[in-house]
Amino acid sequence: MNPLKSFLLVLFLLSFHLMQAQNLSDTVHIEEVQVLAKKKIEEAGLKITRPDSLAMASSVTADLSELISGFSPVFIKSYGQGSSATASFRGTAATHTQILWNGMNLNSPMRGLADLSLLPVFFTDNLYLLHGGSSLSEGSGGLGGSIHLENNPDWSTRFSVSGLAELASFQTRKTFFKLMAGTENFKSNTRLFYEASENDFSFFNSGVIPHRKDTLENADFRKTGVLQEFYLRSNENEIFSLRFWYQESHRNLPQLMSYEGSTRDEFQNDQQLRAQLEWKKYSDGWNTRIFSGVSSNRLEYFRATPQFNFVNENSESRETSFLNHFRFFKRMNEVVFATLSFDANLHRVKTSNLLDESGYLKNRFETSLLMKANFKSSDSFAAFLLLRSESFDKSIVPFIPAAGLEWQPFARFPVVLLSNIARNYHKPTLNDLYWIPGGNPDLQPEDGFTGDVSLSGDFQLGKMTFKNEVTGFASKIENWISWQPASSGAWYWEAQNVKNVFSRGIEYSFSAEYDWKSFRFRTSGNYSFTRTSNLDAVSSVDQSRGKQLIYIPKHKGNFHFNTSWKKFAINYSLNYVGKRFTKSSNQESEFERVLNPYWLNKIAIGRKSDFGNYAVNLKFTVENLLDENYQSILWRPMPGRFYRFSVAINYKN
Amino acid sequence: MKKLFKITFLVLLIAGCSEEPVETVFFDLDTNNGVFIASEGNFMYGNAALSFYNTQKKTVTNQLFYARNNAPLGDVVQSLAQFGDSLFIVVNNSGKIYVADSETVEYKGTITGLTSPRHIHFVSEEKAYISDLYASSITIFNPATLDVTGKIEIGNHHSEQMVQVGKYVFVSSWANDEYILIIDTENDELTQKIKVPFQPKDLAVDKNEKVWVLSEGTYENTSEKELLPALTRIDPETFTVEQIYRFPAQSQPASLEMNASKDTLYYILSGINKMAVDQRYLPDSVFIPAGSRLFYNLAVDPSANEIYVADAIDYAQDAIIYRYSQSGELKDSFKVGINPSYFLFK
Numbered sequence: 001m002n003p004l005k006s007f008l009l010v011l012f013l014l015s016f017h018l019m020q021a022q023n024l025s026d027t028v029h030i031e032e033v034q035v036l037a038k039k040k041i042e043e044a045g046l047k048i049t050r051p052d053s054l055a056m057a058s059s060v061t062a063d064l065s066e067l068i069s070g071f072s073p074v075f076i077k078s079y080g081q082g083s084s085a086t087a088s089f090r091g092t093a094a095t096h097t098q099i100l101w102n103g104m105n106l107n108s109p110m111r112g113l114a115d116l117s118l119l120p121v122f123f124t125d126n127l128y129l130l131h132g133g134s135s136l137s138e139g140s141g142g143l144g145g146s147i148h149l150e151n152n153p154d155w156s157t158r159f160s161v162s163g164l165a166e167l168a169s170f171q172t173r174k175t176f177f178k179l180m181a182g183t184e185n186f187k188s189n190t191r192l193f194y195e196a197s198e199n200d201f202s203f204f205n206s207g208v209i210p211h212r213k214d215t216l217e218n219a220d221f222r223k224t225g226v227l228q229e230f231y232l233r234s235n236e237n238e239i240f241s242l243r244f245w246y247q248e249s250h251r252n253l254p255q256l257m258s259y260e261g262s263t264r265d266e267f268q269n270d271q272q273l274r275a276q277l278e279w280k281k282y283s284d285g286w287n288t289r290i291f292s293g294v295s296s297n298r299l300e301y302f303r304a305t306p307q308f309n310f311v312n313e314n315s316e317s318r319e320t321s322f323l324n325h326f327r328f329f330k331r332m333n334e335v336v337f338a339t340l341s342f343d344a345n346l347h348r349v350k351t352s353n354l355l356d357e358s359g360y361l362k363n364r365f366e367t368s369l370l371m372k373a374n375f376k377s378s379d380s381f382a383a384f385l386l387l388r389s390e391s392f393d394k395s396i397v398p399f400i401p402a403a404g405l406e407w408q409p410f411a412r413f414p415v416v417l418l419s420n421i422a423r424n425y426h427k428p429t430l431n432d433l434y435w436i437p438g439g440n441p442d443l444q445p446e447d448g449f450t451g452d453v454s455l456s457g458d459f460q461l462g463k464m465t466f467k468n469e470v471t472g473f474a475s476k477i478e479n480w481i482s483w484q485p486a487s488s489g490a491w492y493w494e495a496q497n498v499k500n501v502f503s504r505g506i507e508y509s510f511s512a513e514y515d516w517k518s519f520r521f522r523t524s525g526n527y528s529f530t531r532t533s534n535l536d537a538v539s540s541v542d543q544s545r546g547k548q549l550i551y552i553p554k555h556k557g558n559f560h561f562n563t564s565w566k567k568f569a570i571n572y573s574l575n576y577v578g579k580r581f582t583k584s585s586n587q588e589s590e591f592e593r594v595l596n597p598y599w600l601n602k603i604a605i606g607r608k609s610d611f612g613n614y615a616v617n618l619k620f621t622v623e624n625l626l627d628e629n630y631q632s633i634l635w636r637p638m639p640g641r642f643y644r645f646s647v648a649i650n651y652k653n
Numbered sequence: 654m655k656k657l658f659k660i661t662f663l664v665l666l667i668a669g670c671s672e673e674p675v676e677t678v679f680f681d682l683d684t685n686n687g688v689f690i691a692s693e694g695n696f697m698y699g700n701a702a703l704s705f706y707n708t709q710k711k712t713v714t715n716q717l718f719y720a721r722n723n724a725p726l727g728d729v730v731q732s733l734a735q736f737g738d739s740l741f742i743v744v745n746n747s748g749k750i751y752v753a754d755s756e757t758v759e760y761k762g763t764i765t766g767l768t769s770p771r772h773i774h775f776v777s778e779e780k781a782y783i784s785d786l787y788a789s790s791i792t793i794f795n796p797a798t799l800d801v802t803g804k805i806e807i808g809n810h811h812s813e814q815m816v817q818v819g820k821y822v823f824v825s826s827w828a829n830d831e832y833i834l835i836i837d838t839e840n841d842e843l844t845q846k847i848k849v850p851f852q853p854k855d856l857a858v859d860k861n862e863k864v865w866v867l868s869e870g871t872y873e874n875t876s877e878k879e880l881l882p883a884l885t886r887i888d889p890e891t892f893t894v895e896q897i898y899r900f901p902a903q904s905q906p907a908s909l910e911m912n913a914s915k916d917t918l919y920y921i922l923s924g925i926n927k928m929a930v931d932q933r934y935l936p937d938s939v940f941i942p943a944g945s946r947l948f949y950n951l952a953v954d955p956s957a958n959e960i961y962v963a964d965a966i967d968y969a970q971d972a973i974i975y976r977y978s979q980s981g982e983l984k985d986s987f988k989v990g991i992n993p994s995y996f997l998f999k
Contacts, residue, residue, distance in 0.1 A: 206723075211724065256746075258726075258728055258747045260727075261766060261767050262748055305787060307768075308768045308788040312787050541964070541966060542970070543966075585970035635699035
């Protein structure tokens with residue numbers, strides 16, 4: 001059976017079964033439901049997804065890439081545990097996903113992307129994703145979408161402390177610590193984490209002759225970080241926040257499976273410092289938010305072959321961004337709500353090749369002005385219209401519009417139609433423009449149109465809640481920037497505007513909850529179908545025209561089932577990633593390298609115990625339960641079945 | 654619910670089943686009438702490939718190595734060399750050289766432990782040199798046993814292409830360098846070096862036993878000061894530069910080749926250019942214009958004097974090889990792997 005069909009079959013059967021069980025036992029009462037009325041007016045018309053609390057809880061020791069891969073329709077391209085991972089929304093590139101931490105953009109101004117493997121879920125209280133043009137409400141450049149990490153104080157808790165330790169296969173150990181303390185109007189949150197792994201799993205190496213069982217070498221890593229937050233509320237409606245995040249990591253980089261050369265010493269070190277001062281004021285009918293922050297990244301890359309006494313690469317880059325934001329929201333009347341925001345950011349990037357002392361030093365000043373109007377004529381209809389104007393370097397992009405609506409056509413039927421359309425653009429990164437060698441100062445920004453239509457329904461059937469959302473999307477991106485071998489035949493790659501890309505597809509997500517006696521069943525899942533293709537062909541012999549872009553799966557899905565009974569819980573997860581092409585022509589045969597689809601099964605068993613103010617959680621997880629042999633990136637091995645065990649202790653007063 | 658679990662389990666079981674192994678394909682290539690073509694693939698993709706084009710039958714066989722040996726070549730095949738009945742495949746970013754039977758492509762052995770091997774030059778039955786982009790030495794090995802037998806220290810230089818005139822091997826030191834290194838094959842030592850225009854890469858020897866060097870110059874946006882690409886003719890008797898032909902600014906010539914009678918040079922610059930070795934100026938027109946094609950590499954069949962040129966298309970799909978007659982008439986075209994890097998004629 002086709003794996004995709006199997007996956008859909010499971011989803012369908014489960015949904016059907018739950019529905020059927022319910023229909024037999026309960027009488028369905030249809031009442032007037034106001035789905036839209038519950039929503040914040042600023043979010044009306046936006047395609048937004050939030051991993052639920054179960055997803056956040058079950059991924060607390062993971063990094064953001066694992067959470068998003070497991071619980072959203074977004075595809076994550078990962079080089080393996082601890083290694084770099086980037087997000088691709090709706091068939092777009094990693095640079096087309098914007099990552100914002102409390103409103104501050106964390107994408108590297110130099111490389112354009114953010115490494116999700118360096119963002120621990122533990123450092124996040126609230127996470128949401130804006131898909132497609134909806135991301136324009138928070139910033140530009142998210143041609144695919146944006147990921148938002150937020151930290152919020154818990155005013156209801158005076159003091160709490162929690163610690164979590166996890167041991168896993170391949171000598172992986174993780175430690176997390178969180179301390180919350182304060183008074184009624186002052187809170188201090190301190191979070192620390194440390195994680196390290198030898199990451200020396202064994203795998204079957206079919207990339208050498210003879211094939212053999214190998215152990216991954218030089219893939220060990222360690223990461224550590226601290227997040228300190230202070231919150232002060234002067235009265236009920238005014239909050240000052242000060243946040244400080246420091247993190248560093250050392251990652252050794254393994255070679256491809258086919259490598260049989262002299263031992264390479266290759267590693268990447270990252271250091272990040274982020275600080276933010278924020279003021280928020282809420283009043284009747286209006287609210288204001290201002291923040292200033294700094295985000296600083298240092299990245300070192302080193303590669304040498306000690307036996308040959310040769311250092312191939314030794315480079316360092318430093319990026320410092322000063323980010324400033326002002327946002328004002330006002331209810332003009334019962335129907336119209338207005339938002340005005342202004343951003344002014346200064347980025348400074350210095351790259352240095354320490355071997356030949358080449359590199360570049362560049363500043364980029366950018367501004368962004370947003371005017372947005374939300375309309376809510378009734379509890380069944382809302383819409384928005386926004387306009388962004390931006391400037392960067394010496395360019396001005398005066399007109400980036402977006403519009404959306406949300407409509408519940410039938411008051412008694414909880415189905416909502418949501419649609420939005422937007423123009424969006426993505427400026428070339430500083431590396432695209434200035435990297436030596438291969439940067440191209442003549443690059444044009446990537447420019448696109450995107451739109452989507454969603455239908456969502458929240459059904460309450462007796463003890464069961466059942467949520468569904470299906471979205472169709474389409475976007476066209478012109479002047480897609482790609483790095484490719486130098487046309488001169490030189491040893492380096494160079495940046496070019498080479499493609500016009502058309503991306504379209506479907507995203508589906510569901511969740512259901514059902515209580516039976518002392519059991520609680522919860523299930524959820526996501527599926528995305530993405531066709532993303534290059535509309536331009538370089539010449540008449542070019543077979544890439546209309547073909548799926550490399551490394552973007554057409555099919556991607558995940559499914560979760562959770563049962564809890566008293567203090568026990570069992571989680572089962574299934575993740576599916578479809579076939580990915582590695583040739584632009586999508587050619588495949590027995591000997592051509594196509595990355596085959598894979599299914600990853602995971603099961604976790606947990607027990608929670610309460611001792612007064614203390615709570616203890618024990619959890620045992622089996623990852624890759626069926627020992628699937630798969631590759632996420634060509635000739636990069638991935639681990640087979642492995643295990644995790646964690647202990648969490650919480651104290652709350 | 655029970656039924657549902659059963660179905661779920663069944664579906665997972667089916668999904669978890671592994672695929673059938675690929676069957677081995679056997680070859681018996683007519684190497685007297687054909688050309689091996691190595692395709693380097695994409696850097697860090699490990700998708701290099703080996704093809705054979707039979708010039709008599711006009712048939713091409715792709716993915717030879719994988720089909721015969723059920724294993725990939727590795728990451729970036731840089732060059733090929735034949736010695737006796739052995740085909741040497743230099744896999745640059747896998748740090749190794751695969752050796753296979755040239756007629757059956759059956760795997761015979763591997764030279765491992767290299768760092769960034771580029772080309773092989775056979776000095777004798779027992780001695781061959783391996784150039785390396787990221788090593789301060791040239792590796793010496795025995796082609797009969799595949800054992801590494803020594804190395805030639807070359808200081809702060811690299812080694813790229815190698816040609817031999819008399820007892821001396823001329824080696825280009827390419828990336829960010831400007832020297833031709835001269836190795837004495839009798840004592841395997843660097844004896845002398847000749848300064849040439851910046852980034853000398855390709856080498857060829859003409860009918861007069863002169864050594865030609867194609868220097869790439871500085872690349873766009875890499876340096877404050879532009880150094881022009883150039884063709885240089887070296888007298889291997891006196892180790893001196895006889896003539897330098899500078900290319901215009903912003904031009905990027907590549908892939909220097911000599912025809913069978915060694916009286917004509919070919920290189921890629923907006924198409925295929927040809928130049929008689931006794932001509933005193935660079936050609937002012939292109940012999941075979943590239944047009945919208947992306948010419949990536951060039952070779953001349955020494956027996957038929959036919960010109961083979963690879964169109965990389967978009968660098969990410971199978972390339973097209975165009976075969977031209979000596980007079981520039983298109984005779985044939987066929988597809989090989991991604992980014993053809995080397996042609997090996999017997």
